[in-house]
Every structure is written in C-alpha cells, then in structure tokens.
Amino acid sequence: MPFWAAASSDTGLVLAEIGGVLLFLGLVSFVAARFKFSAVPIFLIAGLALGNGGLIPLSVSDSFLDLGAQWGAILLLLLLGLEYTAGELIGTMRERKSLGIFDLIVNFLPGALLALILGWGITGALVLGGITYVSSSGIATQFIKDAKWQKLESTKRAVATLVVEDLFLAPYLPVLSAITAGVALTTGLISISVALVITGAALFFSARGGHIPHAPVILGDSATLLLMVFGAALAASGLATLIGFSGAVAAFLVGLLLTGDVAIVARVRLAPLRDLFASIFFLFFGLGTDPRDVVPVLIPAVLL
Numbered sequence: 001m002p003f004w005a006a007a008s009s010d011t012g013l014v015l016a017e018i019g020g021v022l023l024f025l026g027l028v029s030f031v032a033a034r035f036k037f038s039a040v041p042i043f044l045i046a047g048l049a050l051g052n053g054g055l056i057p058l059s060v061s062d063s064f065l066d067l068g069a070q071w072g073a074i075l076l077l078l079l080l081g082l083e084y085t086a087g088e089l090i091g092t093m094r095e096r097k098s099l100g101i102f103d104l105i106v107n108f109l110p111g112a113l114l115a116l117i118l119g120w121g122i123t124g125a126l127v128l129g130g131i132t133y134v135s136s137s138g139i140a141t142q143f144i145k146d147a148k149w150q151k152l153e154s155t156k157r158a159v160a161t162l163v164v165e166d167l168f169l170a171p172y173l174p175v176l177s178a179i180t181a182g183v184a185l186t187t188g189l190i191s192i193s194v195a196l197v198i199t200g201a202a203l204f205f206s207a208r209g210g211h212i213p214h215a216p217v218i219l220g221d222s223a224t225l226l227l228m229v230f231g232a233a234l235a236a237s238g239l240a241t242l243i244g245f246s247g248a249v250a251a252f253l254v255g256l257l258l259t260g261d262v263a264i265v266a267r268v269r270l271a272p273l274r275d276l277f278a279s280i281f282f283l284f285f286g287l288g289t290d291p292r293d294v295v296p297v298l299i300p301a302v303l304l
Helices: 003-034 040-050 062-083 086-095 097-117 121-133 137-147 153-181 185-207 216-220 222-242 247-257 260-287 291-303
Strands: none
Touching: 003 040, 003 260, 040 260, 040 291, 062 222, 062 247, 062 260, 097 121, 097 153, 121 153, 137 153, 222 247, 222 260
16 A cells, blocks of 8 residues: 555544544533533543543544643633733732642642652652642633633632642742753753743733733734734743743733733634633543553542
8 A cells, every 4th residue: 555545544544533532522512511510520531531541542642632732721721811810810819828828738738748658759749749739720710611600709819829820830840840850950940030030021011001912903803813812822832831931821921911802802702712622621631641540649649
C-alpha cells in the first residue's frame, strides 16, 4: 500500500474516533442539561476509559492531547476573566486576606506532611503540597457555569481564591522546576520576577481603568471579534508559557483587560465555543491520565 494511502487511512480512523467521542459527549451533555446535573465527572470518566491504559484507547498522540487540553483551559479562563474586573477581584482579595491564608494552610500543609510521612523528602513535599493546594480553575469554572452561580457574592470570593492559587503558580513553578531539574537558582528567580511583574502590571492597569483598545467595527463583526479576542488570549498564553508563566493565568488576565461593550459582546459570542472547548478540556484531561497510575495513589488521594 502506498505511504500516502496508509497515512490517509490512519488520519481517517483518528477523525472517526474523535467524531464518535464528540457525538457521545454531545449526548451526555444533553442528558445532563435535561436532568440538571453537571456533565464534568462523566467527561473525565470517559477520558480515563478512552485514554492510554483505558478500556478502548484512542489512537491519538500525546502532543495532540496536550494541545487540546491547553486550548480548553485557555478559553475557560479567558471567559472567566471576562466575567469580572480587576477592581472587583482586588477588592475581594483585600477583604478576604485571611481566607487566602486559611486556604494555603488547610490545603498545602496536608499534602506536604503526607509526602514527608511517605518518605518522599522535601522535594516530594513541595510537589504534593502544591498539588493539594492549587485547585483546577477549569473544573471550578465549569461547575460555576453549570450551576449559574456567576453573579453570586460567594462566587466572587471563590474566584478570588482561585486567582490567588493560580498566581501562586507564578513563583511556585519556576522554583519547583529549578529544584527538580537542577536548574540554577538564578534562572528560577528571573522567571519568578518576570511572572510577578506581568501579573502585577496587568492587575494594576486593569484596576486603574485601563483596557485593551478596540475599534467600534470589532463589535459588529463576529469573525473579527472572535479572531482578535481568542488570538490575543492564545498569543498571551504562548508567550507566558515560554517564560515559565501559567498560560491559563495569562488568558485570564487578557479577559480582565477586556472591559465594557467588548467584554459583553465577547462573552455572548464566545459562549458556544467555551462549552465546546470545556467538554474537550475535561475529556483530554482524562485521556492524558493513565488509570493504572491512579490505583497505587488512590488511598492517599482519598485521605487527602
């Protein structure tokens, strides 16, 4: 068989598999909406069943899975940023400073202590403590959306806590990378400084009434608006990732900088895409996890 024919056959099989999975997700989403429950757990379970080591593994590459999950996370956090302003979040964080400290204590310390008890050492304690402390913004965002809690005051406090946790990644990831990979501490400190400067500048600029400039024609043209907003989020996420900063947080900051009419219109027109990529994000999150790796750590995870 010619090479091109074999490649075409493989591509067709992968497309058919992904198409079948998306149809399944559509049916699950319909049933979830009909009976008013969140489809997120089912999406995650489906990903575990169809991923490497699952019941029916799909023939897709790791890079494809990573890219799909990143796109979903970027769009979810972009839409979350569009829901709020920097002033609201900063005000909430100032009022609830004790909440952030309490969140750090009750979530980071148990993971770190368990790692020390299991004999994983200081590095293991830093890793597991970070895992138990930082919540999944993508999962939380989807639950907030499914429950229609966006405008509740308690949701603003929860989002502020999530933002603090995500911003914690700015200094945490470079330091952890330097420790685990043996990178020079100076390199880690540079990454931390750059990340904190970017975050601080974006929040300060947005809180002072700054915004990303836009022409009136963008509001009237759906294609232009979607390309500009989503393109800005992807570009910011890509550049942030290159310097060791969280791409999802960068997309969130882009959403904060989009205010007024453009934010309102963007929310409406990006909503269908958000739901699509949210489904793909949770599916790919499950696909990227080998169920066989879950079994040995299941008991410690349940205890945490």
